[in-house]
Amino acid sequence: MNNSPLNQSPSHSPLPETIHRFSFTGTGGGYFPIWLTNLALTVITLGIYGAWAKVRKERYFHEHTHLNGSSFEYTANPISILKGRLIVFGIFIIFAVTQTIPFVNIFVLLLLFIAAPKIVTQAIKFRARYTNYRNIPFRFSGTYGRTFIYFFLLRIPAVLTLGLLFPWVKHAERKYLVDNLGYGKTNFSFGASVKTFYKCYLSAAVFLLLPLTIFILRSLVATFFDVEKLPGTIENGLTPQSGSTILELISGSVGAIALVASFFVVFSVGIPLVKVLLARATWSNTSIGSFKVTYNLTFWSYVGVLVTNILLLIVTLGLAAPFCMVRLFKYKIDRLSISGPTSIDEFVNARETELRAFGDEAADVYDLDIDFGL
């Protein structure tokens, strides 16, 4: 697109690389009164202040994130967020009212399905466009059609293949998201392979498939053994009663408890593990022009932060929420860095006409909490 040194591949550069680390200087104590004020004003104004609260929250987190001596900026207008929320609210009301009316509910559902990619695309554009660093905004050049394909249509083969294609779909989705992000004129580039994504899911498979394994085991025991009549054998060290007891336990209460526990394992270990592995695979294989991103997230330390946060929330009945949010955000940001042969000073802003060429037309009213997979 342009011949700036920032758009050259990192591997071709002969210059020594400089590492620039991100850092977060926010504190739980600093954010607590902001969180409390946001919550209180949102309640008092019956939710209207929520849009302003969102901006203040985002501003706190952005403005305390530093890179190479400058901090990030969140410049969204609360009125735009309020408009976006009113649109979503209106859609919800229409959906709720028409839910019991035959045919009309199908029609509304169809309209929602058609509108969803637009809402998602605009939400990503909105978030990117109102995030600034050094007075240059980020941008997202995705389109309705491509969002429809990557975020919605590709889910169909993933379901039809019982999830076997899911890592491929997730890879395509992340590639679409990252490749269409930009900072000024400079494009992001996604370099992770599909194989890496399959490896992420395979590493977590032992945890994710635990409920299915236990379910199959229980069903097999219940189907193929008549647990009430089955004797234990002396050879395998079981008394005549104990053999049947073990099988009874597997198909009975112990099996049921194990099944519930396995879901806990999925949610507390399996899903965070996938999240960590995917985030690392995505961002550590991303480059911004000639800068390479590194994301040194490790699973056990991440789970450690998550688990202690949950305990803190339980003990304080939710009042520790701002401290937990800051802690998790700081943990993530402090592990992020970029390295490259050029100075951060060399990025160039895109002009309005160029932004239109990127497909980054005004994204003024949509705002959803879109996860960039960090």
Next chain:
Amino acid sequence: MRARALYFNGETSRREDVELEFAPDNSITLLKNSGSRHWPIGTYHFDLPIGKSAIRIRGPEGSLVEAPYASELYEALRSISTKQEKVVSALEERWPAALGLFGLAVLVCACLYLYGLPIASRTIKPFIPFKLKQFVGEQVLTLYEKAGIGQSQLSEIQKAQFMKAASDLTTAAAFPFEIEITTREWKLHGTEIENAFALLPEKIVVSDALVNHLSIDETQAIVAHEIGHLYYDHGTEHLIRSSLVSILSIALFGGDPGTVQAVAFAMLDAKYSQSHETEADLYATALLKKINKRPQLLGEALKKITADSPEYMHEKYFSSHPLTSERKKRLETE
């Protein structure tokens, strides 16, 4: 006053070290290596920093100045910021102020809970068309039918007895519209359910198991209680209230209420539901007296139905009905 700052022209990410001078007339002068720039008040804009973050000032030509937090510069900008920003930043900077505001928010929630929702639902209630209520009632009955409510299996004699008892009540109640009272077989996972319920706006359904278990007088007392729900139009009130709570929930939490909110809403719903049950109990005692029946029949019927299920204290706060022991005690004094 002067402060060191970084200047970004908005065209590249290049930073330039500058000195920022804030004059008593609130104008800003930037002293750069390449010359100076003067921004009179009204030509630049800024948002007060949050949580002692860097101070940012946007210039007239799309440029940005970023200065490390300094209390003197902050106070200078604060003095010319909008009233709204001054108030919000004052709250955010002081824990006691933020806690006080939070206390006020709790008070607002309590007022909404105790007065706002009942007043709103009673105000809106008369405007709900009868046909809409009928539609909702039919939809709910269809759901119940899918969940295992079938045709009544009572004998013709039982049915006749029941209808006579019900008719005595409806005549005494003298509603401006006809109340439709039916008996239905109600099974859940093969177990017969002993229950009765009122549906918007004129339907009452009594389960066969309830008729079989109770005497005809006791069954009549239960039906009188359900007529009480129709008399006060509790169903419509419940419908409006839950809609308002849903709307409020979406407005406050973006449609994703967490566990704490879910528990709070369950308690809120239980509180109103219990007060409706008490209201219906009192109506039933009055109606029973009107047809020369003992009002204590209702308490006796409730005791019979719940004989096999133990009472737990948490039900007092989370159940849709008050504790049977408390209801019986109250009904005995009527």
